[in-house]
Amino acid sequence: MISIDRPVQTADLGDVRVANRAVVLRHVRRHAPCSRADVAARTGLNKATVSSLVSELIEHGLLRETGLTENRVGRPATMLVLDGARYVGLGLQIGADELVVVAADLSGERLLTWRRAFAAALTGPEETVRALAALTRRAVTRVTGAGRTVLGLTVGVPGLVDADGAVPLALALGWRGVPLAAELRRALRDPGFPVGVDTDANLAVSAELRHGPYAGTADLIHLTGGLAVGAGLVSGGRLLRGGRGFAGEIGHLPVLAGASPSATAGLGDAACRCGRRGCLASLAGVDAVVRRLLPDAAPDAPVTDYLPEIDRIQALARAGDEPVRTGLTEIGRHLGSAVSVLVDLLDPEVVVVGGHLATLAPWLLPAARTELAARTLAPPAGVRLEASTLGSAASALGGATAALATVEAGQLPAA
Numbered sequence: 001m002i003s004i005d006r007p008v009q010t011a012d013l014g015d016v017r018v019a020n021r022a023v024v025l026r027h028v029r030r031h032a033p034c035s036r037a038d039v040a041a042r043t044g045l046n047k048a049t050v051s052s053l054v055s056e057l058i059e060h061g062l063l064r065e066t067g068l069t070e071n072r073v074g075r076p077a078t079m080l081v082l083d084g085a086r087y088v089g090l091g092l093q094i095g096a097d098e099l100v101v102v103a104a105d106l107s108g109e110r111l112l113t114w115r116r117a118f119a120a121a122l123t124g125p126e127e128t129v130r131a132l133a134a135l136t137r138r139a140v141t142r143v144t145g146a147g148r149t150v151l152g153l154t155v156g157v158p159g160l161v162d163a164d165g166a167v168p169l170a171l172a173l174g175w176r177g178v179p180l181a182a183e184l185r186r187a188l189r190d191p192g193f194p195v196g197v198d199t200d201a202n203l204a205v206s207a208e209l210r211h212g213p214y215a216g217t218a219d220l221i222h223l224t225g226g227l228a229v230g231a232g233l234v235s236g237g238r239l240l241r242g243g244r245g246f247a248g249e250i251g252h253l254p255v256l257a258g259a260s261p262s263a264t265a266g267l268g269d270a271a272c273r274c275g276r277r278g279c280l281a282s283l284a285g286v287d288a289v290v291r292r293l294l295p296d297a298a299p300d301a302p303v304t305d306y307l308p309e310i311d312r313i314q315a316l317a318r319a320g321d322e323p324v325r326t327g328l329t330e331i332g333r334h335l336g337s338a339v340s341v342l343v344d345l346l347d348p349e350v351v352v353v354g355g356h357l358a359t360l361a362p363w364l365l366p367a368a369r370t371e372l373a374a375r376t377l378a379p380p381a382g383v384r385l386e387a388s389t390l391g392s393a394a395s396a397l398g399g400a401t402a403a404l405a406t407v408e409a410g411q412l413p414a415a
């Protein structure tokens with residue numbers, strides 16, 4: 001609101017207009033098709049303002065008229081829907097054994113999902129930046145070739161990410177102090193759009209918030225599955241980043257403390273990459289799951305492709321293989337124990353697990369739910385623990401969505 005006791009600055013009017021544009025876009029995204037009068041009635045903006053904002057948004061290709069009319073008394077109204085097909089966000093994701101790129105437009109349509117087998121933990125940051133840049137260039141060529149404009153790119157990393165898009169520490173990748181955003185910008189030779197970096201967990205929960213069956217859930221958590229286990233935390237509809245952006249590092253929560261000897265049998269020393277033992281990641285990370293359930297898998301070399309191993313575990317579990325089922329139940333209990341801490345701290349409505357945790361959910365989640373119910377203080381009926389339905393490219397999808405955030409916040413695209 002503009003204060004009346006100080007001069008009205010042009011910037012203030014600009015800010016108000018930007019905020020109002022975001023209000024109109026958000027309303028149409030949620031309630032389309034809707035008329036200008038509907039927008040005015042339900043947002044509280046006056047009709048002249050709505051009319052002017054809508055014209056501007058149509059001109060920039062962010063809204064379009066469908067020509068549909070509502071069956072109502074009085075003059076038929078022209079209906080509006082979100083357009084935005086012209087503008088694309090790119091999201092990349094550094095997974096345990098692959099790089100993924102997703103392009104999505106403003107209406108949320110996924111235009112491409114490409115994967116490239118890549119073991120970032122074994123190849124190091126320089127090679128990873130080169131591979132990310134190559135994948136980005138191919139995606140940009142495809143998107144711009146179809147007459148669309150790339151508005152931004154966001155990369156999801158399994159580790160800590162600071163405000164400059166640098167990675168101070170990513171244990172799962174063996175990275176320390178990697179200025180990823182700067183390096184990627186340099187490798188792309190000033191691509192003409194912003195390049196951002198975020199944690200894969202923050203991007204995955206953003207994707208859930210927008211695209212999944214729990215879209216719009218105000219108190220939502222996504223736990224990533226992979227070499228790392230990170231938590232993307234949404235509380236009261238807002239992403240919780242913490243003071244320095246490092247919130248959500250649930251992967252190194254000690255979950256073995258106090259566990260019964262039977263629960264720790266067969267785990268070896270449960271040594272974690274962080275130097276401690278019994279962390280969630282050292283028990284439920286994809287490498288830990290494969291090591292525990294398929295002790296014969298590639299004993300002499302590091303596994304660089306987890307998909308066949310996870311497929312095998314799934315097949316064995318389906319066939320009722322007793323050691324695999326027992327192992328999955330134990331891992332599920334550890335998962336439930338970690339989730340109970342999040343539930344007691346943040347009181348979410350839904351906790352969604354992704355990656356291999358989602359693939360193995362039929363065998364992990366029953367035990368995890370029992371453990372969760374036994375450990376949380378609040379009535380357990382109020383929280384759901386579910387598998388993500390967004391697939392293993394959730395973080396990349398969230399990255400593409402994040403890259404469109406400035407337009408969604410009401411800024412007009414420069415293009």
Ligand SMILES: [Zn+2]
Nearest residue numbers: 252272274279
């Ligand atoms: Zn650890």
